[in-house]
Amino acid sequence: MHLNTQAIVCAVLGHGEHGAIARLMTHEAGLLPGYVRGGRSRRLRPVLLPGNMVQAEYRARVPEQLAQLSVELVHSRAPLLAERLPSTAIDWLTTLTAATLPEGQPYPALFNTLEAVLSAVESANSARGWAPSVIRYELLLLAQLGFALDLSHCAGGGDAGDLAYVSPKSSIAVSRAMGAPYAERLLPLPGFLTGGDAAPGWEQIAEGFRLTGYFLARDILTGKLADICETRERLIERLARAG
Structure with a gap:
């Protein structure tokens, strides 16, 4: 497996004495974990901050293996x-x-x-x-x-242009007129x-x-x-x- 892409840092967990397992959100493959050698070093700690955008390169011999991950800062939100x-x-x-x-x-x-x-x-x-x-x-x-x-519409067939509630059971919106008698049981x-x-x-x-x-x-x-x-x-x- 080889993937080189921009990604958002979402979580970082220390691993071993100096490494870290980082979980990044990527466009192509969603949430991906990887082992960053020296991830807790003075150089990489400011890079692996949640919210940062990084250039991430994942390499693994087989898909089931935790990938080796290298990162470079693209945009810092530190x-x-x-x-x-x-x-x-x-x-x-x-x-x-x-x-x-x-x-x-x-x-x-x-x-x-x-x-x-x-x-x-x-x-x-x-x-x-x-x-x-x-x-x-x-x-x-x-x-x-x-x-x-x-x-997008009222669960009870009411006016879709005046939706004011959501049914906690069906997760469907309810219009103001249809929901008024049950307002205490609905979510605004x-x-x-x-x-x-x-x-x-x-x-x-x-x-x-x-x-x-x-x-x-x-x-x-x-x-x-x-x-x-x-x-x-x-x-x-x-x-x-x-x-």
Whole structure:
């Protein structure tokens, strides 16, 4: 196996005295692990930071073998690690990706979106500018793993142009009129997820995180994976303080 491609660093684990096993998100092959010789050295530690874009070269004699991985920095997001909100967002996005995706399966849409969200975190003037993108990434990840929410029509046949809720059972949107009598049992659907409100306020952003959080916890982040929810909760707490 030989692959030379750009990749996003998602997780790094020390291995042996000086090496590291890095899990990178690639466009061609999805999440791929590899052994980086000297990965914990002074030279490579700043390269193998979650969120960084690297040029990665994987080499393995057989597909079942852990590949030898060499990396060169393409774009560093290290300066963001000194800022609490951006660093927490990067931590959550990369942790979620590394923890949930099966290895060796291509998810080009996730790769492209992850890089776009990381770039938004890096360039937006405030967290309000990038927080909705984090929610959209969570929705996409749910969909790519087979747990898509259907936000295109009303589950009860109501007005598809006035969707206001999501059924926690069917994962399908519900219109305002059809859902009003059952509002306490439904999840609010913020307008920016259905095409409106291009610049949502903090209340809608909070609703978006509650929506995706419900389905992530129900369908994906179960068992041992539930432990990573602490990082997500920390991000939401810091976003609330920022708002």
